[in-house]
Amino acid sequence: MAILEVDDLRKLYGPTVALEGVSFQVEAGEMFGLLGPNGAGKTTLLSILSCLLPASGGEARILGRRVGVNDPELRRQIGIVPQELALYGELTARENLAFFGGLYGMGGADLKQRCDEVLAAVALSDRAEDRTEAFSGGMKRRLNLGVALMHRPRLIMLDEPTTGVDPQSRNHIFEEVKRLNAAGVTVVYTSHYMEEVQSLCKRVGIIDHGKLIACDDLSALLRRFEGLIQLRLRPITATLRAQLEALPGVRLSQRDEDTLELQCADVKGTLVRVVPLLNDQQVELLGLESEEPNLERVFLHLTGRALRD
Numbered sequence: 553m554a555i556l557e558v559d560d561l562r563k564l565y566g567p568t569v570a571l572e573g574v575s576f577q578v579e580a581g582e583m584f585g586l587l588g589p590n591g592a593g594k595t596t597l598l599s600i601l602s603c604l605l606p607a608s609g610g611e612a613r614i615l616g617r618r619v620g621v622n623d624p625e626l627r628r629q630i631g632i633v634p635q636e637l638a639l640y641g642e643l644t645a646r647e648n649l650a651f652f653g654g655l656y657g658m659g660g661a662d663l664k665q666r667c668d669e670v671l672a673a674v675a676l677s678d679r680a681e682d683r684t685e686a687f688s689g690g691m692k693r694r695l696n697l698g699v700a701l702m703h704r705p706r707l708i709m710l711d712e713p714t715t716g717v718d719p720q721s722r723n724h725i726f727e728e729v730k731r732l733n734a735a736g737v738t739v740v741y742t743s744h745y746m747e748e749v750q751s752l753c754k755r756v757g758i759i760d761h762g763k764l765i766a767c768d769d770l771s772a773l774l775r776r777f778e779g780l781i782q783l784r785l786r787p788i789t790a791t792l793r794a795q796l797e798a799l800p801g802v803r804l805s806q807r808d809e810d811t812l813e814l815q816c817a818d819v820k821g822t823l824v825r826v827v828p829l830l831n832d833q834q835v836e837l838l839g840l841e842s843e844e845p846n847l848e849r850v851f852l853h854l855t856g857r858a859l860r861d
């Protein structure tokens with residue numbers, strides 16, 4: 553069952569086209585990654601999906617219900633972790649959670665118990681009674697995630713949740729997101745870090761200039777695009793070139809006098825075949841670099857640009 557359906561969604565800010573007909577679906581229980589560089593339209597998309605911003609065209613449905621601005625019924629089903637921290641510095645961690653839980657109508661023993669659960673989930677139980685203005689950036693990010701979990705949403709959407717956090721907090725956030733997903737919560741995770749999306753998400757959408765330029769299983773996306781082996785060799789003979797070109801699944805090109813590039817899906821398997829050829833031909837290996845297929849390369853293939861310009 554699709555928990556989220558996005559259909560030809562458009563958004564204009566005056567003359568700026570922020571979303572240009574974006575369509576995709578997320579099934580219940582999925583961890584869906586949305587990868588795109590700064591300014592691609594990720595925040596705009598999540599703001600529309602979390603009932604904060606009207607779309608200029610198209611529509612989105614969550615649990616079959618059309619998304620519109622200020623729909624309290626729908627907001628109860630979703631948890632949003634915004635890029636900008638939404639915390640009150642003068643309140644403690646527990647008071648922040650209790651405040652936001654209260655906005656969703658929680659109270660009494662349930663609210664207290666949920667605060668304890670969420671504090672433990674984001675590894676802040678020992679700082680529960682401290683004012684959040686004294687927290688590190690990473691601790692604030694973790695509490696920001698906690699706020700979104702208070703009302704036990706079925707769908708949680710995170711907008712670049714690890715921006716500016718230390719590695720330890722990043723791991724806490726990763727672990728909690730994985731635990732939530734394992735417990736059946738559907739996750740939409742946006743990031744401009746391909747490593748995060750690649751390690752967390754099974755299905756990935758790539759967004760650029762307001763358009764979804766690819767959307768598929770991570771493994772299928774990586775299969776479609778190749779890895780790279782760069783060899784610096786001396787001498788590069790016609791025989792060697794012919795032998796390398798004849799390797800299965802290899803596309804060969806020469807960068808300069810000393811450098812050959814082999815594009816291939818199976819980087820490790822190709823390397824194993826290349827080494828004996830170099831020995832046979834008594835070629836000196838001056839340098840070797842290899843890169844497995846990854847989302848950075850997928851993005852480069854699709855746009856001609858690096859993800860992080």
Ligand code: ATP
Nearest residue numbers: 565568569570588589590591592593594595596597
């Ligand atoms: P980032 O990773 O930097 O947050 P993003 O992928 O979330 O980027 P958006 O913030 O959605 O991208 O921005 C998409 C485009 O819309 C950009 O060109 C941006 O400048 C523009 N934009 C965003 N918000 C506004 C606004 N309130 N008014 C005008 N233009 C805006």
